[in-house]
Amino acid sequence: MRGSGLRWISAAAVSTLVLTGCAGKEERAKAAGETAGAGWSAGVDTIKIGLIAPMTGPYAILGILQENSIRVEMERVNEAGGIGGAKLDLVIRDSALDPGKAVQATNELVGDSQVHFVVGPSLSAFYNASKNIFETNRKLNCQPGVGTGDFGSLKYGFRSQDPNNLSVEKLVEYLKAKGVTSVGLVYEADDTGKAMDGYFKEFGPKYGVEYKGYQETRNDDQSHRPYVDKLKDAGAIVVSSNASGAKTMAAAAEAGFKGVMAGTSGLQNVSFLDAAQDMAVGSVFAAGNVQFNIRDRATWKAGYRTHVEAIEKKYGVVEGPKSGAKMPKGTAIAGDCVTAFAKAAENAKSLDPDKLATAMEQLNIPDSETPSGNSIKPADHEFYHMEDIHIYQWDKDDDGWFVTDVTPES
Known part of the structure; x- marks a missing residue:
């Protein structure tokens, strides 16, 4: 979605679904949350995840798709016991395609001690205006709607969109x-x-x-x-x-x-x-x-199919009024952000931003277990690579x- 492909509805903004049934919701929930609440405590009842995206205006569909996929994955994590026993809660801020509002929302969320992870702001120009705020305030963030720029130089920023x-x-x-x-x-x-x-x-x-x-x-x-x-x-x-x-x-x-x-x-x-x-x-x-x-869903990757079918069941599909083409009413690359954060927190057994960033860098989640059907290996702060x-x-x-x-x- 990644400035570029996101402008019409977003590159990032609409991707990604899952394979056959047996490695489905229950197995993925176990894989991502099997240690939830066991052996460590987050020390809080609720962990807030922030979303900064256009929720109103001509590009509101981008924010809606991201929100839907994030909620589906948060529900999966919560059903598996949460993170360190804490349940995830979503906090949304509307950027309204206004860089000033995106910066304002970033400042607001990084200043909230209960927000431990932020998705967005979408679009390269908006993120470029906000990324130093994340870095200065040590706030882990994930970007499914930013196609350009260098994430390898960042400590707390990670990209979950295919770079241009x-x-x-x-x-x-x-x-x-x-x-x-x-x-x-x-x-x-x-x-x-x-x-x-x-x-x-x-x-x-x-x-x-x-x-x-x-x-x-x-x-x-x-x-x-x-x-x-x-x-x-x-x-x-x-x-x-x-x-x-x-x-x-x-x-x-x-x-x-x-x-x-x-x-x-x-x-x-x-x-x-x-x-x-x-x-x-x-x-x-x-x-x-x-x-x-x-058309043959049996060929879809497992995590992708599970995620997409959950989106279809809960939110439905988007159908082009002229073309009749369809896509799920979610964007799984945003769901990947939640999957990665949950796994990193469980591996680190901590909500400390430096420990979380290190744990994110060490992730190696196979493509069969992710919402997007892409492997997540962000050692260089890029979730996806050429083979994806x-x-x-x-x-x-x-x-x-x-x-x-x-x-x-x-």
């Missing part, structure tokens, strides 16, 4: 495997677009794929045809993850572009499909585990939209 640099590298690797020799980028003229431009400059030469350059779009563009025309000879065009990307696809269709249309994790969202509609058929996107639109990134292709038949995992073997 990994997504770009996986895309370029895929294009090389498909025999595509050149790629161009059409993206907003913002920090994310500039970062994406830098990643293609880095990874194009590494994989022998010529980079045709970056066409910077504007919010008031009526058409993206001029940008597409400048990249007409490229073998692939990478688009933005929001409505702007749909404009690029429309322009490519108008121009008769025959190459690959591609993007990052935001292309998984039904809002993107509503905007792009049939122009998205055959497009590919790089993302962490996103199996919801793979997939390439998915959108297609459509009489039964509607579906994805196929087309990830090349590295």
